[in-house]
């Protein structure tokens with residue numbers, strides 16, 4: 024890699040994939056083995072002057088998801104800590120995130136203390152490095168080429184997405200966020216917390232065709248007639264077809280969508296897959312919309328502010 028090329032989270036993750044695939048003669052398993060990555064790194068250009076990254080250790084500090092720490096007595100040794108009370112998928116994401124700090128940021132600081140909120144509440148430089156580490160983790164655990172293969176040429180439903188999440192050993196929500204980035208379909212993903220919209224992600228073709236949900240209240244609640252508004256439905260993995268206008272006021276009357284629903288704890292995930300549409304003729308104003316750069320940021324449980 025040339026010195027002029029800035030090492031980003033996704034470039035670093037792709038480089039690690041290349042090494043892993045070479046080690047497996049091109050046929051690396053879909054579930055990334057983070058122990059192999061951790062043990063491999065000191066012997067690579069990403070681990071210069073480091074002898075060892077110790078095996079990750081659980082801690083019980085609830086405010087802290089993970090830490091990366093240099094041994095104060097031995098600069099060639101680093102250690103990773105993770106929240107032992109988090110779900111196994113969350114722990115895995117955290118360890119990948121700390122490996123991201125190791126590759127991208129360890130020359131800047133001797134320790135990293137990562138909580139759920141610092142991506143949004145921290146100072147600019149903290150936010151930046153947290154996002155880069157998340158970007159690395161998403162790209163490492165959910166390789167874009169494998170995800171594209173997994174969703175290509177098939178009808179998408181929550182069974183399909185759940186199976187891919189299991190294969191990658193990531194949370195269902197993390198996988199859905201990544202799906203939105205890679206799908207060529209018009210798709211909108213919403214995260215409801217206690218009945219109100221907390222985060223929203225749109226696929227690039229949804230942005231280009233200006234598909235967006237109607238907002239009648241602030242904070243936003245699901246429109247009547249939708250699965251999201253129906254407390255009697257907890258899960259809808261096969262999807263229900265309905266008029267797209269129920270969700271998206273600007274959609275043509277003949278346009279249809281499929282709505283899916285996944286409930287867990289006090290939260291609900293809604294996925295809408297809309298029929299395809301051409302970008303609006305003569306309408307280039309979508310260029311001015313802020314295109315999300317945060318699809319890759321699976322932050323804690325997917326924290327992402329609604330814009």
Ligand SMILES: [Zn+2]
Nearest residue numbers: 135137153156
């Ligand atoms: Zn971090």
